[in-house]
Amino acid sequence: FCQEAFWLEDYVRYRILKEKNGLRAWIDWPAEDQALTEIPDSLATEADFHRFLQYMFFTQWNTVHSHARDMGIDIIGDLPIYVGHDSADVKSMPEAFQLTPDGHLAAKAGCPPDCFTADGQLWGNPLYDWGTAYDFWKKRLAWNARLYDVVRIDHFLGFDRFWSVPPADATARNGHWEEGPKEALFDRLFQDLPDLRLIPEDLGDKRDSLQDLLDRYGLPGMKIAQHSLGPREEQEGFRVPANAVIYTGVHDNEPVMMWHGNQTRRERIRLNRIYRQLQLRGSTPAQKLCRYCLESDAAWAILPLQDLWSLDADARINAPGTCGNPNWQWRMTDFARLEAMLPRLHHLLKVTHRLREQKR
Template identity: 45%
Template sequence: MTRTRPMMPRAAGLLLHPTSLPGPYGIGTLGSIARRWVDRLGTVGVGYWQILPLGPTGFGHSPYQCYSAFAGNALLIDPDLLVDAGFLGPDERPPRSPEGSAVDFDTVIARHTAMLEKAHARFRPTKAFDAFCADHAAWLDDYALFMALKTYFNERVWNDWPENIRLREPETLAYYASVLKDETGFHRFVQFCFYEQWEALRSYANAKGVRIIGDLPIYVAMNSADVWAHPEYFQLDDALQPTAVAGVPPDYFSATGQRWGNPLFEWERLEQEGYEWWIARLKGSLELFDWVRIDHFRGFESYWSIPADEETAINGEWIAGPGGRLFDAFRSALGRNLPIIAEDLGIITPEVEALRDDYGLPGMKILQFAFGSDAGNPYLPHNHIQNCVVYTGTHDNDTTNGWFYAAPPEEAERAHTMRYLHCPWEAFHESLNRTALASTANLAVLPLQDLLGLGSDARMNTPGTSEGNWHWRVTPQQFEEAPWDGLKSMLALYGRA
């Protein structure tokens, strides 16, 4: 197979989820402060803004456990933009919160839901709304009914609903669609608002020379409209319970592996239908983003299958995935050059590397993983290739300073790190940032926390835990006092501006 030339020019990016932006409403939103963020990136010469999944979050508020693979997170809708659109009165915005406070999800959900209900009561359908609903009907109709039913059945998981609606009997679907007409209308309106605001922000970013890298988790949540609407695409038994679930074996992050609990795909059924669901999912992502990072890329080559009754991920097995057949389908539908970044971390085999390379997809290099062995470590900068993306760390890592100072690596690894970087002890994060930017990798991405030199209290997520994650926000002072001039200078120095 002829390999595709790398598509991504030499550039730099910053990693920051929109929820972590400052702002007065308890959570980052898609309004004026997001545009200020984009302005700053464009002025400095940062060409890419990388974010986490944008879906409506469920368990643990994790963006990797969403109620839909297609819908947007209502909490990101900006109240001021609703006022500007005439959907909300100026006095109907949520109460203001300290701009740098961590996200209190329970409070934000209550306030945003009340705000959106007021906006929906004021809203009258328009041609733009009708067109949006028609264009997105393939997923929006199921999602709106799913969310309405979730409330109707007191938040119970869908496979615990009454049998006739759990099994989607046509007469029952029609009955609930009629009974819950107002509720489904509300959820369509919310998605209309989200998409309008996001598309405006993305267009603004592109006009400033900033491209957006989105994040597409390979798996979807069991408690989602996707699984309820298409149980045939997942490994479920006759009672619609998972027979096996997703995760990874013991690794760097956990001695017992990670049992994510997501239902696994019925890849044979998906192949029989030409991978239409997956193509629609990727197309939907590329309508929102310029590039897409696919989380757990190695699961396409082979995936770790854990019996559903196992409490940990230890007793799983590797099962062959769709491999190149899926990516051939992507190419047929989307064109030869796929704007996909492969998250190729974890237990990577030559077969996974071949799948990535055959389709010209850049992989990921994490500098925090670089210093635990010898000079052959693939994450060390001298081993990087051009067609990859280098990070100091990701949302799943501790911050650079947290990793090195608060939870230090073993003495030999720390010594190797200092010897390799040849930097002063007190300037460690600056040296690691500089090393990433100096790499031959086409794209270097720094989490904003690492640009700021923050500690473990700014960590976004700790894998294998369900408490205390996803809450971090940058303060207005940190936003303004970040070393923007120094970053601009380094981007010019290393040819990334």
Template identity: 40%
Template sequence: MRASGILMPVFSLPGPFGIGTLGKEAFAFVDFLADAKQTYWQILPIGPTGYGDSPYQSFSAFAGNPYFIDYRLLAADDLLTADEVPAARPVGPIDYGALYNERPVILKKAADRLLAAPSPSYEAFCEAQSFWLEDYALFMAVKAEQGQAGLADWPDDLRCRKPEAIAAAKQRLAGAVDYYKAVQFFFYTQWNALKAYANGKGVRLVGDIPIYVSPDSSDLWTHPELFQTDGQMHLTQVAGCPPDAFAADGQLWGNPLYDWPVHKATGFAWWKQRMKHATSIYDVVRIDHFRGFESYYSIPAGNKTAAGGHWEKGPDRDFINAMHENLGEGGIIAEDLGYLTPEVKAMLSASGYPGMKIMQFAFDSRESGNYLPHTYHRNSVVYTGTHDNVTAEGWRTNASAEDVAYACRYLRCQPEELTEAMICACLASVSDTAVIPLADWLHLGSEARINTPSTQGSNWQWRLTCPLPEALAGHIAQLTMLYERAQ
């Protein structure tokens, strides 16, 4: 079935609270998608962000981001008073430091009101999410007690979860634990309402989950046996990508690597639980760095760059079979970008999941893979670019003259028409699904880039600062119908 969608992070939505939220602007964007005859809204990971504010470095593989909670919805539920809702501020780039200082103060007021008389829906939420919620809340409470220190810097008895230390922490931090549970209830109440609204409008949500968890996460803390550690919660090997034409030193992500033999011995129980959760909150799940299931790049912990790593064999078909057994064979997008070996391609083929095609890569002379549109097959998802790419307009103005000229020859357009030509090539392709970042529909330049891999300081901050043009939904709808992707 041919379909299309738009990539737009929740945090990039407009709104009055310094970051996109799950409030009326999110509902308005769903209306826009429906008017534009789009089937999918693809977002980035929605977990609570940690180091570097990256959604791919979250404190939990299951929790939601408190920054996305909309104060107005809390007020509508009588959990905040009107004067406790902050005054609207101009829409601009996200200041995560300001959010870090403001959010807990306001959310604490709402949590106190909820906890003074817990509702049946709150009790039901805690019971349904008990497989992760209590551990996450205790992790966050200890982290706050430790001055927000990373897990690696906690006292040994807490870091290594000595039973007596954990029992004492649960008693000592009971109030804080309840606060973090209440905040998750707020998030998921608002998230579920948004998803129900989107589905009612014929819009399906495409979520994104990182393959790895953060080194500073409740997942590592509560399940260290599932990761490559020294038995004292110290990582022995970490994740990343080898050097290539885009990064001379490679990418040193620093995430814990899985102890795959342990996962296999459990029947991949943790991963089954994680994917069950993901498919309950999203309609489709994109798994980041899917090739890491076939083989993964292993870097000794403590290395300063990724250059000293090596490849290790992953679970491959055993993992795929477990996912099919748990979820069936649909509802997954495999992010298969990067260094692809014949073995990775065979695993992807065996999975049946669609891989990804990036239009920018088709014309980038640094990219060794073949992403030219005439090579695509139906079981794929094509993008002009992703959150890790510059916008199409930014690519046009920053790529080499030779690469731009090649793209224009291939797409039969003038340079100033290149962004629209790339969009149309995506929509016209045989790929079953085409996803276009909103910034490309708006022809925005490099200022709208969301992330530059292997850099810090200005990522994950872009927001839509002006109203969408009135004619844009109609324009998108016309092209969507022209290329027979309207549902």
């Protein structure tokens, strides 16, 4: 494991030096610690401890992953496009990022104002220097492809163009677009990693050049059921392409029950008419949208547990543009409830022709 995990020694050195410096960001360490390329002998025990932790997690994860494969289940791993400035990634490969000579951010990542927030979203991550970031992405994707069967890349739009925000700004409003690497990156990646299986998260303001990028490699687009029942989609017969991944909603969306309840009375009447028109069975709007996803032509249908259970506002994962509680706080704690639901879920998959034979 220590030989094969390309990131391990950089991560271990980052962790022990961060602890030595009171958990301060690496950019605030003394110059002598920032310059270290080897782990000091005085911290060898601490280094062994962090190697051990990573090894234990890796072996436990492999047990889970192997069991899933034996059951015929693929696991999708979620990969953020950006990494944190205070991270072993940036500390060990600064040449891959847009940094000043002393390591500070030269620009910050985010997205422009949209339907979620008037000021845009200021994520604050370092942006990539796409002239020198290839090795970082090749190693990152190769390792993730080893951990998972399929890798979903968040904010895939950033490979087509990305929103660059001045480093001193407190919102994303004053950012500007810069061109991404497009096929210059992915031609090389698919040449070097031919078995790579990707799901791009392509939600947002898409240009034709992004669709061309998806089509070039046969990558599926993403569809959100909550956004797929409008008048334009109705005119098109609510068709969903086969080469697609459809969700009732993603982590940034409201659970279906919350979303449906927040519509105007007139819109709820229209939605209920559509549910009847499409003959979507279910006792709640969430169950009906789950059925809509499963009955679609999309090759992949992903159903959040909140919608399978018809949960409401208190089960929302994330509100874009906001920080802190209650974002990312919801957890599934009732495994008995999940187990009790499995026969109904099995029946639902069977009647929508989405079961495949298990490996024995």
